[in-house]
Amino acid sequence: MKNKFKNISVIVLVIISIISCDDYLEITPEGKQNSENYFNSQQDYEDALIGVYDLLGTNYLNHILGEIASDNSLCGGERANDVIEWQQIDDMIHTPDNNALRNVWKWMYAGISRANYIVEFQNKTTFDRKQELLAENLFLRSYYYFQLVKFFGDVPLYVDRRITVPESQSIDRAPKSEVYTQIEADLNTAINNLPWQQSQPGRATKGAALALLGKIYLYQEKYNEAANAFNKVISSGQYELVSDFSTIFLNNNENNKESVFEIQYSIGVEGGDYGQLEYSEGNVAAGFMSPRFTGDKELWGPYDDGNTFSPVVQLLVDLYQPGDTRLEPTIFDIEAYADAHPGLTYATRNEYTGYYNHKYMVYQEANLPDLRITHGNNYRAIRYSDVLLMAAEANLLATTPLNNPQDLLDLVRDRAFGDTNHRIPANLENVWAERRLELAGEGHRFFDQVRTGKTSTIPGFQSGKNEVFPIPRIEIELAGNRWCQNKGYATSTCSTE
Structure with missing residues (x-):
C-alpha cells in the first residue's frame, strides 16, 4: 500500500509551521478549531504526526545533492543552465543565494517545526500509544536536524515549542556539537519507546533509531558509542541482506528485510508540480535522474524517460570489479541497453556520460501527465548493508570493538560477488571504498567524503570551505543579521573566518 502517510488534509488547516522565518503565519481557521485547542484526542496527535512524516518526501532534494556534489556524478540535465543552482553545486561555485540550499533549509525546519508543535502540546491528552507516538516524533525531528547539520554545520536549535517571528530574530546558531547532543538525547528517548517492528511500513522503529544514533556517533568520531549502537541493530536479528542485490530497489520489493528505514512515496498521485515539488507525492x-528516451515508447519498457540529471562518471563504473553483481543494478548503461533493444533511441543531454542511476529510475507504472514527478519508488534511507559497513568502520576505530570488522565487510562483499573468493582485508580504506560501491546513487557519497577527508577527487572542492554549504542569505537577513556566514562564503565582516 503506497499511500502511507499522505492523508494530511486535517492537519494542514491547523498546524502553524515555520517553513522559514518569512513563511510564518498565524492563522485562525474558520470555525472553533485552531492550533491552540487542537490536541483533544489520539486521532489529533496521529494526524499531526502524519504532518511530520510528510516532510520526509522533500528528501528527494537531499538525495540528489548528495550525489551531484560528490565525485560519483555530474549535474547533467537538459542543458548547461538547467536547474542552475544544482549546476553551481556540482561545480562547487554555489553561493548563499542558492535556492536549492534554501529549500533544504526551510523544508527541514518545516519538519522540525511540525515536530515541535507536537512536543509543545504533548501533555494535553493521554492515550495508550502516546509514548510510542512521541518517540516516532523525536526520531523524525532527529532525522531533520541531522540533515541540517550535514549540510550547514552550526544551525539554530529549538526543541520545546514553535517560535514566533520576533523570537526567531533573537536565536543564535547553535554549535553542531550542541545539536548532536540534542539528537543523541532525542534518539535515546525514542529507542526506549519504539518497537522493533511496526504494523505500518515506513514508521520509525527501534532499529531505525539505533542505526541513526550510530551514524550520529560516527560523524562525531565517537567510535565506541557507534559500535555499541550498531551492535544492537546487528544482534537484534531483525534485518538481513537481500540475497539478490538486483531486486533491492524494485518497486515490488519495497520495505524488504534489508530496509532499516525507508521513506514512503505514492504511485500515480501528483500532489505538486515543477513549481511546487515539495508537495509532490x-x-x-x-x-530527475532518469535518461531521456525518444522515439517509439513501446521500446522503452519497462522504463519511462526523465530529465537526465546526475549522470554517473566513468571512473565510478570502472571501480566495479568483474563479477560484482552490483554494477548493473546500480548504473544504467543506456548505450548497452540500446544495443540490446534495436530501434530504441535516446537523447544525449548536458554532460552526457552514457550512465545513469539505475537504483532510482522511472518505470511505466502510472498513467498521469508527468511520470517524472509521480514515481512511487521509496527512498531506502538506511539499509542494513549501510549499517554493516558503518559498524565495520566504527569497530576498526573503537578502543573496545564489539564486532569483527572483517566479518561485517565479508557479508557485504560475499553478497556482491555471490561467493567468498573476493574478500579483501578489513581496513579503513577498503571499508570506505566498499561504501562507495555499495551505496552509489543513494545520496551518501558527498557526506562520506567530507567526514573521512576524501574530498580531493571532487572537482572544484576547496578545503576549509566546501565541507559545509552556505547559510541561505535570506535566512540570515530574516534573523536580523545576527548570524555569521560559514567560512569562505561571507561577503561582509560577519563571518566565521
Missing part, C-alpha cells in the same frame, strides 16, 4: 529524484 512521488519520488521526484527518480524522474
Whole structure:
C-alpha cells in the first residue's frame, strides 16, 4: 500500500509551521478549531504526526545533492543552465543565494517545526500509544536536524515549542556539537519507546533509531558509542541482506528485510508540480535522474524517460570489479541497453556520460501527465548493508570493538560477488571504498567524503570551505543579521573566518 502517510488534509488547516522565518503565519481557521485547542484526542496527535512524516518526501532534494556534489556524478540535465543552482553545486561555485540550499533549509525546519508543535502540546491528552507516538516524533525531528547539520554545520536549535517571528530574530546558531547532543538525547528517548517492528511500513522503529544514533556517533568520531549502537541493530536479528542485490530497489520489493528505514512515496498521485515539488507525492529524484528516451515508447519498457540529471562518471563504473553483481543494478548503461533493444533511441543531454542511476529510475507504472514527478519508488534511507559497513568502520576505530570488522565487510562483499573468493582485508580504506560501491546513487557519497577527508577527487572542492554549504542569505537577513556566514562564503565582516 503506497499511500502511507499522505492523508494530511486535517492537519494542514491547523498546524502553524515555520517553513522559514518569512513563511510564518498565524492563522485562525474558520470555525472553533485552531492550533491552540487542537490536541483533544489520539486521532489529533496521529494526524499531526502524519504532518511530520510528510516532510520526509522533500528528501528527494537531499538525495540528489548528495550525489551531484560528490565525485560519483555530474549535474547533467537538459542543458548547461538547467536547474542552475544544482549546476553551481556540482561545480562547487554555489553561493548563499542558492535556492536549492534554501529549500533544504526551510523544508527541514518545516519538519522540525511540525515536530515541535507536537512536543509543545504533548501533555494535553493521554492515550495508550502516546509514548510510542512521541518517540516516532523525536526520531523524525532527529532525522531533520541531522540533515541540517550535514549540510550547514552550526544551525539554530529549538526543541520545546514553535517560535514566533520576533523570537526567531533573537536565536543564535547553535554549535553542531550542541545539536548532536540534542539528537543523541532525542534518539535515546525514542529507542526506549519504539518497537522493533511496526504494523505500518515506513514508521520509525527501534532499529531505525539505533542505526541513526550510530551514524550520529560516527560523524562525531565517537567510535565506541557507534559500535555499541550498531551492535544492537546487528544482534537484534531483525534485518538481513537481500540475497539478490538486483531486486533491492524494485518497486515490488519495497520495505524488504534489508530496509532499516525507508521513506514512503505514492504511485500515480501528483500532489505538486515543477513549481511546487515539495508537495509532490512521488519520488521526484527518480524522474530527475532518469535518461531521456525518444522515439517509439513501446521500446522503452519497462522504463519511462526523465530529465537526465546526475549522470554517473566513468571512473565510478570502472571501480566495479568483474563479477560484482552490483554494477548493473546500480548504473544504467543506456548505450548497452540500446544495443540490446534495436530501434530504441535516446537523447544525449548536458554532460552526457552514457550512465545513469539505475537504483532510482522511472518505470511505466502510472498513467498521469508527468511520470517524472509521480514515481512511487521509496527512498531506502538506511539499509542494513549501510549499517554493516558503518559498524565495520566504527569497530576498526573503537578502543573496545564489539564486532569483527572483517566479518561485517565479508557479508557485504560475499553478497556482491555471490561467493567468498573476493574478500579483501578489513581496513579503513577498503571499508570506505566498499561504501562507495555499495551505496552509489543513494545520496551518501558527498557526506562520506567530507567526514573521512576524501574530498580531493571532487572537482572544484576547496578545503576549509566546501565541507559545509552556505547559510541561505535570506535566512540570515530574516534573523536580523545576527548570524555569521560559514567560512569562505561571507561577503561582509560577519563571518566565521
